[in-house]
Amino acid sequence: MDKDRAALDLDRIKGPVKEEFDSLGVYFKSFLQTDIPIIDRVFEHLIEGGGKRFRPLLVLLVSACSAARNPEHTFRLAVAVEFLHTATLLHDDVVDQSDLRRGNRVAYRIWGAEPSVLAGDYLYSRAFNLLVEIRDPAVLETISGATTRMARGEMLQLLRSYSPATTREEYLEVIRGKTSSLISATCEAAARLAGFDGAGIKSLREYGHNLGMSFQIVDDVLDYAGEKGVFGKATGKDFLEGKVTLPLILLMERLGAPEKSRILEIFKADSPSEEDFQAILEMMEGNDALEGTMEVAGSYRDAAIEALRAIPPGPCRESLESLADYVLERNQ
Amino acid sequence: MDKDRAALDLDRIKGPVKEEFDSLGVYFKSFLQTDIPIIDRVFEHLIEGGGKRFRPLLVLLVSACSAARNPEHTFRLAVAVEFLHTATLLHDDVVDQSDLRRGNRVAYRIWGAEPSVLAGDYLYSRAFNLLVEIRDPAVLETISGATTRMARGEMLQLLRSYSPATTREEYLEVIRGKTSSLISATCEAAARLAGFDGAGIKSLREYGHNLGMSFQIVDDVLDYAGEKGVFGKATGKDFLEGKVTLPLILLMERLGAPEKSRILEIFKADSPSEEDFQAILEMMEGNDALEGTMEVAGSYRDAAIEALRAIPPGPCRESLESLADYVLERNQ
Numbered sequence: 001m002d003k004d005r006a007a008l009d010l011d012r013i014k015g016p017v018k019e020e021f022d023s024l025g026v027y028f029k030s031f032l033q034t035d036i037p038i039i040d041r042v043f044e045h046l047i048e049g050g051g052k053r054f055r056p057l058l059v060l061l062v063s064a065c066s067a068a069r070n071p072e073h074t075f076r077l078a079v080a081v082e083f084l085h086t087a088t089l090l091h092d093d094v095v096d097q098s099d100l101r102r103g104n105r106v107a108y109r110i111w112g113a114e115p116s117v118l119a120g121d122y123l124y125s126r127a128f129n130l131l132v133e134i135r136d137p138a139v140l141e142t143i144s145g146a147t148t149r150m151a152r153g154e155m156l157q158l159l160r161s162y163s164p165a166t167t168r169e170e171y172l173e174v175i176r177g178k179t180s181s182l183i184s185a186t187c188e189a190a191a192r193l194a195g196f197d198g199a200g201i202k203s204l205r206e207y208g209h210n211l212g213m214s215f216q217i218v219d220d221v222l223d224y225a226g227e228k229g230v231f232g233k234a235t236g237k238d239f240l241e242g243k244v245t246l247p248l249i250l251l252m253e254r255l256g257a258p259e260k261s262r263i264l265e266i267f268k269a270d271s272p273s274e275e276d277f278q279a280i281l282e283m284m285e286g287n288d289a290l291e292g293t294m295e296v297a298g299s300y301r302d303a304a305i306e307a308l309r310a311i312p313p314g315p316c317r318e319s320l321e322s323l324a325d326y327v328l329e330r331n332q
Numbered sequence: 333m334d335k336d337r338a339a340l341d342l343d344r345i346k347g348p349v350k351e352e353f354d355s356l357g358v359y360f361k362s363f364l365q366t367d368i369p370i371i372d373r374v375f376e377h378l379i380e381g382g383g384k385r386f387r388p389l390l391v392l393l394v395s396a397c398s399a400a401r402n403p404e405h406t407f408r409l410a411v412a413v414e415f416l417h418t419a420t421l422l423h424d425d426v427v428d429q430s431d432l433r434r435g436n437r438v439a440y441r442i443w444g445a446e447p448s449v450l451a452g453d454y455l456y457s458r459a460f461n462l463l464v465e466i467r468d469p470a471v472l473e474t475i476s477g478a479t480t481r482m483a484r485g486e487m488l489q490l491l492r493s494y495s496p497a498t499t500r501e502e503y504l505e506v507i508r509g510k511t512s513s514l515i516s517a518t519c520e521a522a523a524r525l526a527g528f529d530g531a532g533i534k535s536l537r538e539y540g541h542n543l544g545m546s547f548q549i550v551d552d553v554l555d556y557a558g559e560k561g562v563f564g565k566a567t568g569k570d571f572l573e574g575k576v577t578l579p580l581i582l583l584m585e586r587l588g589a590p591e592k593s594r595i596l597e598i599f600k601a602d603s604p605s606e607e608d609f610q611a612i613l614e615m616m617e618g619n620d621a622l623e624g625t626m627e628v629a630g631s632y633r634d635a636a637i638e639a640l641r642a643i644p645p646g647p648c649r650e651s652l653e654s655l656a657d658y659v660l661e662r663n664q
Contacts, residue, residue, distance in 0.1 A: 039487050091449050094426070114490050117423050117449060122483035124453075128460055128476045137467055144460045151454035155371050158446050 006330055010052075013322045016315045017060040020075075024056055027075050028082070031130060034122075042119055046086060054215075055081040055183065059190040061323070062204055065316040068195030076130045077139065077193060081186045083127035084147060088154070088178075090120035139189045146185030153177020162242035164267045168249050172213070179219075180212030187211075203310035207320065210304035215327045217297040220245035222331065224281060225290055236277040242267065246296060248280070251289040259283060294328070301328045338662055342384075345654045348647045349392035352403075356388055359407050360414070363462060366454075374451055378418060386547075387413040387515065391522040393655070394536055397648040400527030408462045409471065409525060413518045415459035416479060420486070420510075422452035471521045478517030485509020494574035496599045500581050504545070511551075512544030519543075535642035539652065542636035547659045549629040552577035554663065556613060557622055568609045574599065578628060580612070583621040591615060626660070633660045 014021050025047065032043045056078035063074045094116050124147075131140050157174045160166050187208030191201045223238040224247050238245060244267075252260060263283075266276045284290055304324040311317050346353050357379065364375045388410035395406045426448050456479075463472050489506045492498050519540030523533045555570040556579050570577060576599075584592060595615075598608045616622055636656040643649050 034484060034487075036484070036488065036491070038491060039484075088453075091453060094446075094449055114426075115487070117426055118483060118487050118490060121420075121423060121456075122480070122487060124456060125476060125479035125483050129480055132469065132472045132476050135469055137464065140464045140472070144457060144464050147457035148454065148461055151450060151457050152366060152368070152371075155366075155447070155450045155454060156368065158450060159368070159370060 006326070009322065009326050009329075013061075013319045013326060014057060016319055017057070017064050020060045020064075020071075021053070021057060024053060024075075024078065024082075027079050031076075031079050031083075031126060032123075039119075039122075042115060043123075046090075046119070051082075051086070053082060055085055055186050057323075058183065058186050058208065058211075058320075061316050061319050062187055062190035063194045065311055065314070065320075066191075066194035066196060070193060073134045073136075073193050074190070076134050077186075077189055080127040080130040080143070081182065081189075083123040083130070084143070084150075084182060087120040087123040087127070088150060090116045090123070092154070134193070136192065138192055142185045142189045142192070143182075146181040149177045149181035153179075153181065157243065160244065162244075162267050164244055164248065164252060164263050166244040166249060168246070168253070171244070171246055171249055175213060175216040175220075176209075179216040180209050183212030183215065184208035199310055203307050206307035207304050207324075210300045210307060211324055211327060214297045214300035214304065214324065217246055217293060217300065218328060218330065221247055221290055221293050221297070223247075224284060225331075236274070239277055239280070240272055240274075242271065247284060247289050247293045250292045250296075251280070251284050251287055254287040254289065254292075255283065297328055301325065338658070341654065341658050341661075345393075345651045345658060346389060348651055349389070349396050352392045352396075352407075353385070353389060356385060356407075356410065356414075359411050363408075363411050363415075363458060364455075371451075371454075374447060375455075378422075378451070383414070383418070385414060387417055387518050389655075390515065390518050390540065390543075390652075393648050393651050394519055394522035395526045397643055397646070397652075398523075398526035398528060402525060405466045405468075405525050406522070408466050409518075409521055412459040412462040412475070413514065413521075415455040415462070416475070416482075416514060419452040419455040419459070420482060422448045422455070424486070466525070468524065470524055474517045474521045474524070475514075478513040481509045481513035485511075485513065489575065492576065494576075494599050496576055496580065496584060496595050498576040498581060500578070500585070503576070503578055503581055507545060507548040507552075508541075511548040512541050515544030515547065516540035531642055535639050538639035539636050539656075542632045542639060543656055543659060546629045546632035546636065546656065549578055549625060549632065550660060550662065553579055553622055553625050553629070555579075556616060557663075568606070571609055571612070572604055572606075574603065579616060579621050579625045582624045582628075583612070583616050583619055586619040586621065586624075587615065629660055633657065 028047050029044075032040070032047070034040055034043070059074060059078040059081065128144075131143055134140070153174050153176065156170075157178060160170060160174065184205050185208070188201055188205040191204040196204065220238065223236060223245065225235075239248070248263075252263060255263070263280070266272050266280075301324045305321050308317055308320055311320075360379050361376075364372070364379070366372055366375070391406060391410040391413065460476075463475055466472070485506050485508065488502075489510060492502060492506065516537050517540070520533055520537035523536040528536065552570065555568060555577065557567075571580070580595075584595060587595070595612070598604050598612075633656045637653050640649055640652055643652075
């Protein structure tokens, strides 16, 4: 999908909540104000960093599917989940020592490790302040359960790095924690706030789970297939950090013993190199590993759309459906 | 105070809640279990790291001052505040790149920055899970407000490092955030759970605030006066990291212009050296800067004990009073 079409698609998806979505920035700013100008500038840099605000968009769309929504609390939830997500990005950047994130030099490189850790902690606790203000125990439980699963998933991922023998199930367990749990909880909490009944809440949680799985799998494909550019991640970044993701796991499943042991050798060395990356890319082309991975992502997309059948049809449900397509077709 | 007397004092202070205090370890373990053995080992190392469990002790003592306590929730709160505290220690270690913490090699040095950041995040979200389970919005509000003030205090501290012109007020603002806010909120939340009325809650919050201020000021004195040993922090650690604390601020207040500018020079250089530290120590001796700082800590101790007058007298109140003395007299 080229960039222009992607932007058009996103605009169409945001349509039913355009006004609310455009006002998010004001809420971000007002909920972040620290009374310390230099810290406010750090956060402004983060906010203006061009994130897609994917999770807030989900909150707004789910909320708009219902007539019973409470706008004040919906915005609190939308901002809280974005803060939580940004906090994990900041901490991931320290963990990964990333060079590129959303095409900007990451906060970590600009200000060192300290502010990234502390700013992440600040965002994390501001998120909980906002959630507490919503005063709905079920919402708090949903999101705080998800943050624990996120942290667990991140730790699992670290444990399994440089292990090319990681299985498909182990990989899915990691991404269920690190990515899908918050997206699923976001949809569930938004559904609760919007007054959906038990069946509706369950459907939207399912939708979020499947959307999150597909989102992360596509992200992992883009690490091998994405274009290195101003925006997005540098290609091969995860691979060079020793992260073993679905494309590599599928490749391993499809390789014969000699090629398999070559890959095992690569990961036994100090760290994989650019040449190793090119060699792996060639093997993937010969084995349709990326296509196979996209098929897995596609099955999660299908499940996400299927889960929406319990939701009343209309422009908001259509946007949620299109979002599932967008996640699959995007190239950044 | 020598180590034997300190241990005796602590035993006496813990007396009224000895049984509960001794069972904390079991709760820590059960609330931390991750189902990932290697991660459980990291946390066991942290738990067995010999922390004083000062905040859980406060929860238990405050709770035991009342007849209306709810043991199940009291333990949740006790464990949650210790998790929050441990999370900030883990993140501080990354920020400070510490070598010694509680006499052990810090988690950061043993396992690198990644697990420290992630384990901190995990502890942080587990703490919120526990707080959510208590299902008392006021408790959640109290603690989540404190975590935000903590993060703000940590960021302020980082901003003001290497600034010997930091004022006393600026220093007090930093420690009110980074240390006193959680201790104060711990006492307040414990008082709420224990069924204290408005006046009692206010008194215990005041007690915690003053105790926390005195605790941090003594900590900062120990950085200059403490013995380098198996336990505790290495002397001069904060100074060498460029942290400007009350002893140095008092010294600056008491110095003439030429000596003042010598200190300004020291901080202008790349980073203060061991020799700089020795020179500063000598100036402090000549100006009674440490004694003056201890007097400030003493006035917070007095205010802490004064705040307890609204609490019914008895062995628990006595323990809280003795704790305020202990904080002042400890040498580690």
